[in-house]
Amino acid sequence: MTLHAELRVHRAGFALELDLAIEPGEVVALLGPNGAGKTTALRALAGLLPGSHIRTEESTWDKLPAEKRPIGVVFQDYLLFATMSALDNVAFGLRARGTRKAEANEIARHWLAQVGLAEFAKAKPRTLSGGQAQRVALARALATSPELLLLDEPLAALDASTRLRVRSDLGRHLQHYPGHTLLVTHDPLDAMVLADRIVILEDGRVVQQGTPREVVRQPRTDYVAHLVGLNFYRGVAEGTEVRLDDGGTLTIAEPAQGPVHVVFPPSAVSLYPDKPAGSPRNTWQAIVSGIEQHAHTTRVDLAGNPAVLADITTATVAELRLQPGDTLWVSLKATEIHTYPR
Amino acid sequence: MRSRLPVVLVLPAVIGLAFLLVPLAGLLVEAPWATLPAQLFSAEVGQALRLSLLCASLATIVCLVLGVPLAWLLARSDLPGRGLLRALVTVPLVLPPVVGGVALLLVLGRRGLVGQYLDQWFGVSLPFTTAGVVLAEAFVAMPFLVISVEGAFRAADPRYEEAAATLGASRWLTFRRVTLPSVMPGVVAGTVLCWARALGEFGATITFAGNFPGKTTTMPLAVYLALETDPDAAIVLSIVLLLVSVAVLAGLRDRWIRA
Numbered sequence: 204m205t206l207h208a209e210l211r212v213h214r215a216g217f218a219l220e221l222d223l224a225i226e227p228g229e230v231v232a233l234l235g236p237n238g239a240g241k242t243t244a245l246r247a248l249a250g251l252l253p254g255s256h257i258r259t260e261e262s263t264w265d266k267l268p269a270e271k272r273p274i275g276v277v278f279q280d281y282l283l284f285a286t287m288s289a290l291d292n293v294a295f296g297l298r299a300r301g302t303r304k305a306e307a308n309e310i311a312r313h314w315l316a317q318v319g320l321a322e323f324a325k326a327k328p329r330t331l332s333g334g335q336a337q338r339v340a341l342a343r344a345l346a347t348s349p350e351l352l353l354l355d356e357p358l359a360a361l362d363a364s365t366r367l368r369v370r371s372d373l374g375r376h377l378q379h380y381p382g383h384t385l386l387v388t389h390d391p392l393d394a395m396v397l398a399d400r401i402v403i404l405e406d407g408r409v410v411q412q413g414t415p416r417e418v419v420r421q422p423r424t425d426y427v428a429h430l431v432g433l434n435f436y437r438g439v440a441e442g443t444e445v446r447l448d449d450g451g452t453l454t455i456a457e458p459a460q461g462p463v464h465v466v467f468p469p470s471a472v473s474l475y476p477d478k479p480a481g482s483p484r485n486t487w488q489a490i491v492s493g494i495e496q497h498a499h500t501t502r503v504d505l506a507g508n509p510a511v512l513a514d515i516t517t518a519t520v521a522e523l524r525l526q527p528g529d530t531l532w533v534s535l536k537a538t539e540i541h542t543y544p545r
Numbered sequence: 546m547r548s549r550l551p552v553v554l555v556l557p558a559v560i561g562l563a564f565l566l567v568p569l570a571g572l573l574v575e576a577p578w579a580t581l582p583a584q585l586f587s588a589e590v591g592q593a594l595r596l597s598l599l600c601a602s603l604a605t606i607v608c609l610v611l612g613v614p615l616a617w618l619l620a621r622s623d624l625p626g627r628g629l630l631r632a633l634v635t636v637p638l639v640l641p642p643v644v645g646g647v648a649l650l651l652v653l654g655r656r657g658l659v660g661q662y663l664d665q666w667f668g669v670s671l672p673f674t675t676a677g678v679v680l681a682e683a684f685v686a687m688p689f690l691v692i693s694v695e696g697a698f699r700a701a702d703p704r705y706e707e708a709a710a711t712l713g714a715s716r717w718l719t720f721r722r723v724t725l726p727s728v729m730p731g732v733v734a735g736t737v738l739c740w741a742r743a744l745g746e747f748g749a750t751i752t753f754a755g756n757f758p759g760k761t762t763t764m765p766l767a768v769y770l771a772l773e774t775d776p777d778a779a780i781v782l783s784i785v786l787l788l789v790s791v792a793v794l795a796g797l798r799d800r801w802i803r804a
Contacts, residue, residue, distance in 0.1 A: 296712035
């Protein structure tokens with residue numbers, strides 16, 4: 204059954220208003236910048252904060268304190284109990300809910316084996332690596348077969364190399380988990396890889412939701428556009444002309460009408476020292492305001508009408524002898540620009 | 546060499562060190578080593594030692610049973626006036642123990658505020674009994690335990706308790722299985738301090754429980770008594786107390802001295 208949650212948390216200077224519906228087996232990612240209210244939402248769902256109204260077709264959880272809710276939580280820094288072995292950590296939830304010791308240990312052992320840590324049953328948490336601790340935390344959360352699994356930045360505490368492997372392991376476990384999953388993260392990659400649906404939260408409100416594919420292709424706020432790495436504008440279209448709200452016009456290939464969002468990738472932008480020849484392109488003058496080296500490209504931040512981000516090759520950087528303050532010509536093919544209604 | 550140590554600091558430092566150590570050394574020098582074994586195993590010393598160990602241990606148990614929950618309350622609850630309560634709990638730390646003994650007499654004495662009802666209804670009278678010794682020692686020693694354990698509770702991350710709650714654990718189970726084990730070093734340190742303080746208790750004990758050999762004469766009281774009649778016995782008893790103190794220090798060395 205679908206799980207419906209209405210979260211209303213009010214604190215001084217902050218209000219969270221979030222409605223969520225999660226299908227069984229579905230992984231919903233709650234993505235947003237720091238301070239958007241993601242952790243508040245997770246704590247309200249877990250019953251650690253008042254203000255959640257949660258119902259499934261069978262029951263409502265409104266009055267239930269955390270210890271009575273059928274939930275499992277993986278905390279950001281795992282919060283494994285340091286005085287207990289890995290096995291006792293995983294068995295703790297079962298024991299607390301009244302399962303007999305022998306049976307609880309057997310289930311816990313099964314879950315440790317599931318996450319590939321069967322031989323670490325007796326290990327104390329502080330002897331485990333970050334990735335292993337994360338897997339014990341996942342096993343502990345799943346051992347009680349919760350209806351709702353809450354993951355709070357489950358990969359944030361890991362270093363880059365472990366992260367990749369732990370992320371794919373986590374994805375595999377989430378695929379097999381039949382309950383409802385809410386993943387809280389500020390990392391777009393976690394959300395894209397792990398979630399079936401992404402809910403984007405800014406200032407306590409949902410600003411966009413959709414499948415990872417929809418979110419990547421059609422961002423609706425500057426924050427989302429920045430996350431997915433696109434140039435993003437609001438404008439009004441008239442045929443193949445878009446007048447941008449913040450100044451400038453762009454020529455597009457596919458005609459459109461009315462208020463639209465406009466996106467194109469920084470890699471579609473070319474830079475020239477002189478006005479380029481050829482007409483089907485958008486060209487305008489802009490001033491270099493920042494240069495940043497990425498792995499294989501250089502990102503140039505340009506102030507102009509409109510302002511734009513361009514990804515160019517290191518060879519081009521050398522050729523142009525780019526310096527902040529330089530004036531350049533920006534050129535952009537109409538076919539690279541994607542518009543969609545606001 | 547950076548510079549020579551200034552004499553204005555070194556001289557008082559050396560005198561201070563000598564002031565602390567020479568009396569202890571004197572105790573060892575003056576000890577009647579020849580008769581020491583006989584003294585040590587004499588009836589009076591044995592009796593006082595047994596009574597001391599028993600009373601200090603019982604007082605420590607009382608302090609643990611009452612003090613750990615009190616420390617938890619002070620550290621974790623949002624009681625109004627918690628700061629004031631914390632200050633009040635520490636009063637016996639700075640109060641002269643004799644005053645503590647007088648206060649106990651006033652409340653628990655046969656005509657005391659509470660004592661008169663204990664006497665009327667249950668026929669229980671606490672002053673000048675072994676139970677009175679335990680009470681007097683617990684009164685003086687409990688703040689040491691509470692302070693130590695409260696600090697440990699406050700240092701413990703409450704998010705572990707939240708994690709336990711999300712796993713279905715009640716507050717009591719969480720306290721027993723998660724919180725208490727995590728503050729165990731603090732509880733152990735507090736217990737040792739509390740026990741040592743109870744063992745050395747003199748003022749409150751002699752005021753509230755009097756000095757009856759075999760019943761209320763603990764080691765410190767015995768030392769005081771013996772000094773008038775048998776100074777050698779006083780030295781032997783003192784050495785025993787000194788050894789116990791050193792043992793306590795050794796037990797706490799990791800937590801207190803190296804830090």
